[in-house]
Amino acid sequence: MTSKFVLKLYVTGQTPRTERAIQNLRRICEQNLGSQYQLFVIDVLEQPHLAEQERILATPTLIKELPPPVRRIIGDLSDTLKVLQGLDLPVHPTGTGGTQE
Amino acid sequence: MTQNPRQPAIEKLPTGINGFDLIANGGIPAGRTTLVSGTAGSAKTVFAAQFLAEGIRKYGEPGVFVTFEEPPSDIRRNMESLGWDIPTWESEGRWAFVDASPQPGEEVLFAGNYDLGALLARIENAVRRIGAKRLSMDSLGAIFTQFADSAVVRRELFRVVSALKRMGVTAIMTGERTQEYGDIARYGVEEFVADNVIILRNALEDEKRRRTIEILKFRGTSHQKGEFPFTIMSGEGMVVIPLSAIELKQRSSDIRITSGNPELDRMCGGGFFRDSIILVSGATGTGKTLMTTEFMAGGVNRGERCLLFAFEESREQLFRNATGWGVDFEQMERDGLLRVVCEYPETAGLEDHLIDMKKLIQEFRPNRVAVDSLSALERVSTIRGFREFVISLTSFIKHQEIAGLFTATTPSLMGGESVTETHISTLTDSIILLRYVEMFGEMRRGLTVLKMRGSMHDKDIREFTIDNRGMHIGRPFRQVTGILSGNPIHIAPGEIDRMNQLFNDESEQT
DSSP states (O other), rough: OOOEEEEEEEOOSHHHHHHHHHHHHHHHHHHTTTTOOOEEEEEETTTTTHHHHHHHSSSSEEEEEEEESSSSSSSSSSOOHHHHHHTTOOTTTOOOOOOBB | SSSOOOSOOOOOEOOOOOOOOOHHTTTTTTEEEEEEETTTTSSHHHHHHHHHHHHHHHOOOEEEEESSOOOOOHHHEEETTTOOOOEEEETTEEEEEOOOOOTTTTTEEOOOOOOOOOHHHHHHHHHHHHHHSSSEEOHHHHHHHHHHHHHHHHHHHHHHHHHHTTTOOEEEEEEESSSSSSOOGGGGGGGGGGGGEEEEEEETTTEEEEEEEEEEEETTOOOSSSSSEEEETTTTEEEOOSSSTTTTOOOOOOOOOOSSSHHHHHHTSEETTTEEEEEEEOOOOOOHHHHHHHHHHHHTTTTOOEEESSSSOHHHHHHHHHHHTEEEEEHHTTSSSSSEEEOOOOOOOOHHHHHHHHHHHHHHOEEEEEOOOOHHHTTTTHHHHHHHHHHHHHHHHHHHTTTEEEEEOOTTTTTTTOOOHHHHHGSSSSSEEEEEEEEEEEEEEEEEEEETSEEEEEESSSEEEETTEEEEEEEESSSSSSSTTTEEOOOOOOHHHHHHHHHHHHHHHH
């Protein structure tokens, strides 16, 4: 059984920090998840009500909605180790993609 | 006036918090952020919430509450007891929460640089959505504990403050202090909201809790200085007692009213003044409650409304006493002219008593008020708190243009001064002393009018007796000196004659 990752990245506008966070996340996901993930990027300036719903304070904030448990990772995701830890992925970036349970 | 002509004067926004706007000379600086700092339990959240509640209730101004600490559900529930129906206001679009409280049980990891752009976006969104004029943030310490990097939080809060200014929102930010007298707030928050600072205190003084509020600074505009007591009341919220801000502009009239005792009226030069404060001081059992009773009865007999606050005796006791002096309090209450309120001083703090008393005076609209005794209230307060209480009460009574009679109990039977007397004698217009006088192995009672502002009065120390028709003032004591100091010394009649002769000779010569 494969479990699909659902990731939501909350950002504030098109800033260098936003770009950096998206790039970092894409890289980590491609290296570790292949195509087994869905990523939604939400700009809180355009959709503040979604930030309200999720009670986001800091940007960028990545929420791993699936698989459980739900987890929040705050920052531009430049700390790859922390991101992998937060996504419950093995900390060897050269690994096999590790989506199987 | 002394404003820099190039800089427009800073406008004030009335908070609507009872009494606060008086000490703030009109309110807090409009369109700015004011830091409200205090220790744990100093009522910061109440201040923050009331600022919005009064805006909605009194000025029709919607408000946003940004909570960093308690979840909105807790705030809704806690404020309900103060009489504020937040859920209704939310549904009417007049109150909006921005929930920035920590989420329990959710793991958060930090992986790189961040800002609080989402918080700012949510605040701006909430302000626009309901057209908020007011905003409260409570409390800053809690957001510093959510994010490890204090420098980032400070920078981001500064952005929030700037954004609020741009949007013309008047804001309150609460911050923690670790001690009552020390740094303004933790985490260096005063660095970005340094212009306007209010301090709330909940200090322990003589084993009694005393809440005070102090405006430390308002940049570019004026305010009253120093600490002012306040209290929190259910159904009202915070009530500030503005002492020095009370204007001493009472009109004093020369209308006389009866003391309830014709002879005492004569001693006072025709009665008490209508809007004056009379202090009756004496040891226990000298007749203070009797004078209070006659003062009330004297008013009722002329169709005046009278209000008696009794802090020493029970209702039954008071009514029985009155009956013993030929006064029917029960009938007077039935006629609606008298109201007797009996309370134990210990049931509430002095600030709460004051507010209750003011409320009753406003409701009942009496022509005269008596408090028996002030000394009983002194027990539940610090000396400073007590003095503030008396200033506030006397000033309030005078504003209503009614007469007030207070009693004070002296600690020793034979005389001397009471603490009450020492601290309030300058605030009263008239002082009447009641004393025991020992005469040849017998206790008698003496009375004198020590002070009668703006009027001639009898300077004799007169003997009085008490029977079932009340107080009877008789002749002056002629053979005793030192009554007031509590050391009566008898003088031989010959000596008195000689002294009198001495003065008579002189006056007859002129």
